[in-house]
Amino acid sequence: MSRRRVLKIRYLWATLLLIFLILFTMAPLLTLILGSFSNSTEIGEFKDFGLQNYARAYLRQSTLVILGNTLALTAGSVLLVVTLAVAMAWLVERTNIPCKGIMYAAIPLTLAIPGVLHAISWIFLFSPRMGYVNRWLMNAFDLSAAPFNTYTLPGMIILEALRVVPTSFLLMVPLFRNMDTSLEEAAAVSGAGPFSRLRRITLPVVSSGIIAVLIYETITVLETFEIPGILGLPARIYVFSTKIYAVTQGLETPDYGQANALAMAYILMAAVGVILYARATRRAERFAVITGRGYRPKLLDLGWWRYAAVVVAGLYLTLTLVLPLLVLFWTSLLPYPALPTEKSLALVSLDNYRTIAIYGATWKVLKNTALMVAATAVGTIVLSFLISWILVRTRFWGRRLLDMLAFLPRSIPGIVKALALIWIFLVLRPYFPIYGTVWLISLGFIMSFIAYGTRAVTASLLQIHHELEEAAYISGATQLVTFRRIHFPLLVPTFVGLGIWSMFLSVRLTGLPLMLYEGAENQVLSVFIWMMWDDGQMGAVSGLGVLTILFLFLVAVVMRRMGFREVGGHR
Numbered sequence: 001m002s003r004r005r006v007l008k009i010r011y012l013w014a015t016l017l018l019i020f021l022i023l024f025t026m027a028p029l030l031t032l033i034l035g036s037f038s039n040s041t042e043i044g045e046f047k048d049f050g051l052q053n054y055a056r057a058y059l060r061q062s063t064l065v066i067l068g069n070t071l072a073l074t075a076g077s078v079l080l081v082v083t084l085a086v087a088m089a090w091l092v093e094r095t096n097i098p099c100k101g102i103m104y105a106a107i108p109l110t111l112a113i114p115g116v117l118h119a120i121s122w123i124f125l126f127s128p129r130m131g132y133v134n135r136w137l138m139n140a141f142d143l144s145a146a147p148f149n150t151y152t153l154p155g156m157i158i159l160e161a162l163r164v165v166p167t168s169f170l171l172m173v174p175l176f177r178n179m180d181t182s183l184e185e186a187a188a189v190s191g192a193g194p195f196s197r198l199r200r201i202t203l204p205v206v207s208s209g210i211i212a213v214l215i216y217e218t219i220t221v222l223e224t225f226e227i228p229g230i231l232g233l234p235a236r237i238y239v240f241s242t243k244i245y246a247v248t249q250g251l252e253t254p255d256y257g258q259a260n261a262l263a264m265a266y267i268l269m270a271a272v273g274v275i276l277y278a279r280a281t282r283r284a285e286r287f288a289v290i291t292g293r294g295y296r297p298k299l300l301d302l303g304w305w306r307y308a309a310v311v312v313a314g315l316y317l318t319l320t321l322v323l324p325l326l327v328l329f330w331t332s333l334l335p336y337p338a339l340p341t342e343k344s345l346a347l348v349s350l351d352n353y354r355t356i357a358i359y360g361a362t363w364k365v366l367k368n369t370a371l372m373v374a375a376t377a378v379g380t381i382v383l384s385f386l387i388s389w390i391l392v393r394t395r396f397w398g399r400r401l402l403d404m405l406a407f408l409p410r411s412i413p414g415i416v417k418a419l420a421l422i423w424i425f426l427v428l429r430p431y432f433p434i435y436g437t438v439w440l441i442s443l444g445f446i447m448s449f450i451a452y453g454t455r456a457v458t459a460s461l462l463q464i465h466h467e468l469e470e471a472a473y474i475s476g477a478t479q480l481v482t483f484r485r486i487h488f489p490l491l492v493p494t495f496v497g498l499g500i501w502s503m504f505l506s507v508r509l510t511g512l513p514l515m516l517y518e519g520a521e522n523q524v525l526s527v528f529i530w531m532m533w534d535d536g537q538m539g540a541v542s543g544l545g546v547l548t549i550l551f552l553f554l555v556a557v558v559m560r561r562m563g564f565r566e567v568g569g570h571r
Helices: 003-036 052-059 061-094 100-112 117-127 132-141 151-176 182-189 194-222 228-233 240-248 256-287 307-332 353-356 360-393 399-411 415-427 436-461 465-472 481-508 511-516 525-534 536-563
Strands: none
Touching: 003 256, 003 415, 003 436, 003 511, 003 536, 052 256, 052 525, 061 151, 061 240, 061 307, 061 353, 100 117, 100 415, 117 132, 117 151, 117 228, 117 240, 117 307, 132 151, 132 436, 132 536, 151 194, 151 307, 151 360, 182 256, 182 536, 194 256, 194 415, 194 481, 194 525, 228 240, 228 307, 256 399, 256 415, 353 360, 353 481, 353 536, 360 399, 360 436, 360 525, 399 536, 415 511, 436 481, 436 511, 481 536, 511 525
């Protein structure tokens, strides 16, 4: 095959891919923006354009309350997240704290507990009426009122922070591991203690990286849905994500125009966060102090403080990993939530698991989930490779635009992305009949994941020298043969890791599929758990939650063994 023909084929593929991304990234966003000016409460209708939706959305006292709740949840959670993550990353990398192996293994494993199950487990533990901890304390100390209430904004802040810590921990560990220790050693020689060195040397050196992580987690918490949905909606404590869900899902009178207007503020906040994160990461790279010396730095001796640190780390793992799994498992064995007593022990059975197994909808949901997961993984891999290949191997005129379009969906919160897809695919329903199906859910996830996938595949593709491809073309190999014989074998580890990561996140996330599905026949696992909880099936939810967590534990272990340690930052 001639070089000219190869270039023509590449540019054709690049043009088609660019058109595809414009249609499925820009078109939904533009339709969402257009719908925000349409004076119609029906989705998919465009008429009487004006600012009525913005007036309904923002000229209400309740909107200021929602804004305050959103900012409080974001600021409170992020500050707590960064504080805990910095402390634990510093402890495992720079000190002589014991049980490091357990922390390295257990902290990332907490990512395997979906946010909705974290919230449900905390309801079992700390809700005023049935919370196990509250009931035990009230019985033990003869209290007239429950000491804890998880249906509050502070409860949401604490739980959201504890849930997000693992991602920040994984991002911060390399900061402390790779920094040059010469300044710390010089300070130690001068008589500075471990905490003085931390405050005056270590933290200032890694501050740029910490700021980048802080901004990244701000974006993450800003778009969170599961915990505000489970804990906030019953108490009518709204943030922007749950308010958008409420006005579109029948919890209030459906008003899609107002939802679109609210989404605009969300997009603006998220876009500002993405821009700041991009600048912060560039700054972190510019000012990083990294050594290439192959040695382990001298660990700081914390004395007796190291045991206090172990206790704090153990408390964190207990609250985020041990207790949620234990309380879900215990509740799954009972017909109703009850404290462990002689009477409740007599009620222990596997009836909830049998109910899950014989319930017809379960197997339909598992089938839908398998289809969604497979489509998401394949779509993410294929699109990520094609985009990366064009960025690395061509001089296509639209490369920068292609890269921007691949990253754009990352800046759009999941609940807003779902709303945009609903608008565009209702308009396109006669031509693309995937509205309300698992295929639309998969498309939403693919659009979310290709930003990370593109960067992962690009990094791997840059390691494959172009001379291998040139030799194949000179020998007469086609593009397909070149991919099959050269690219695919060398990229298999990246493809497998990306596929597993896509599967992991698509099972964990709830907001996007909850907005996009239509009808019980199109439910996936995360939506199924949400609906069963809404119906009050606590035992069955707990059993299904235990099985889901165990499955995700297995996936997380596989990912770790493959070296896939950073799980894209999504809850």
